[in-house]
Amino acid sequence: MNVANEKLMIELSLAELREIAGYAVACAEPALTIFERDCPDDPRARAVLDEVRRFAAGGKRTKAIRVTAFDTHRAARAARELGLEAAAEAARAAGHAGGAAYLHPLAKATQGGHILMSAAHAARAFELDAGGTPNVGGDYIKKATDLAGPIVVQVLTRYPNAPSGRGRVGDLWRELDASLRQLAVGRQPIGAADQNTPPS
Structure with a gap:
């Protein structure tokens, strides 16, 4: 899905x-x-992950998720001001986990970020921590692909493809987005791809 009514x-x-x-x-x-x-x-950063984990486990979607997510993005800015770029990206990954709890059911490409930006920022954090080696970020995207269960993949494919821009993090987001969409094709039920093909 490349174009959608937002x-x-x-x-x-x-x-x-x-x-x-x-x-x-x-x-x-x-x-x-x-x-x-x-x-x-x-x-x-740990506080927001704890709040989101409680929600994922069946708890209520509380105001504390939003509060700790905003706090964590402030922590990311503070780390960046200290020149701790990898730490800043790691904090952003945690902050975006808070945003995942507020994924909106709107057909906007940016909404896919609520699903995948935690992984993209984490990949960038590991990449920077390794001196900026792109292979490290790519390897983490492969791990994030493996972590995605069928429900995550199904939900992602309801949204438009990841948008352009956002620098290296955007590249990692699009890489993961493409990988998961390809995974969705691979998870089709046997014969699903041939349903419209008439028998010979």
């Missing part, structure tokens, strides 16, 4: 939203070690 409402259940939130936490959490190593006295 006023179109997309089917999205609470159970699916929990799956998306859980996926975002799983993608962001490995990079938390970078943030906590470089900013050991700052609990904000």
